[in-house]
Amino acid sequence: MGKVIVVTSGKGGVGKTTSSAALGAALAQNGEKVVVVDFDVGLRNLDLVMGAERRVVYDLVNVIQGEAKLTQALIRDKRVETLYLLPASQTRDKDNLTPEGVEKVIAALKNAFDWVICDSPAGIERGATLAMRHADIAIVVTNPEVSSVRDSDRIIGLLDSKTLKAENGERVEKHLLLTRYDAVRAERGDMLKVDDVLEILSIPLLGIIPESMDVLRASNVGAPVTLADTRSAPALAYFEATRRLKGENLPITIPGDKRGFFGKIFGRKAA
């Protein structure tokens, strides 16, 4: 039986889709069977970030409405053969996501895959609550910035009340993924530090993804960050996060903090 992960945040634009694709690919690169599910009905983008936008025939809503079989809607990645994508619908309304339909699809995916990664839409409406509904593990994606931290706090509250696990008196395992982190600005006192965010949200840290040009570069060419350049700083950070997700106890490294004395004094533009 596979594990269900929801990648969520409340706030938009913090890196949910990027992280879903990168973590999904990283797990698959290690031989695990992974499906990444786009829950952002009406504003799908996971297909684009993963470079499968021209191969979408059927989508999640088609499967829920019984217009297509699950196997017909799944798209197999061309680079990693154990990686699959279930796209969201671009034209349908998100009211087409029914709780019963989602439950059926997730149950079927859990049987066939080691990991089911649900890429949540922003907000706290239907799409977001349905994406987190069946989660065993939640990855809360947060930027070191006040509005993102506040929204993450709100989402953590929902994870503790609105999920199936919470309703059954169990707990969803929650992890913080701090993205777009700039060690230089944090050190200078102009960005919340890792410890600040950890203290405020008080959930365990899964990883720190540095602010990096490599993220945009990867999405430009339609490749998950971990596939685009396996040696890039964000890719290494996602690989580390993946190992923690699988239960390894790795020390946390703060990426991008390599500058010496002169660098610290004179600063530099963000990478």
Add this chain to the structure above:
Amino acid sequence: MNLFRFFSKGQSAPAARERLQVLLAHERAATGDIDLVNKLRDEILKAISKHMQVDDEKVSIKMERGAQVSTLAVDIEIPFDAGKKAA
């Protein structure tokens, strides 16, 4: 240039941290819609309107949420003949 800015502007992250801590303490306490300060404000206004017509412009309500203590200040102008107007 950077060195100059470093000394002239001061750090902003501690402010972010402090503001978040106060805000979230309140948001977490307010489970659902039950926020004590909001509830008090509504009930105080309700109690007053029993005895006099409350003119919205003559009522000023100020709320200040602090880390340990919040204050709610309700300032109402009560006209001389207010009691007579009440139904």
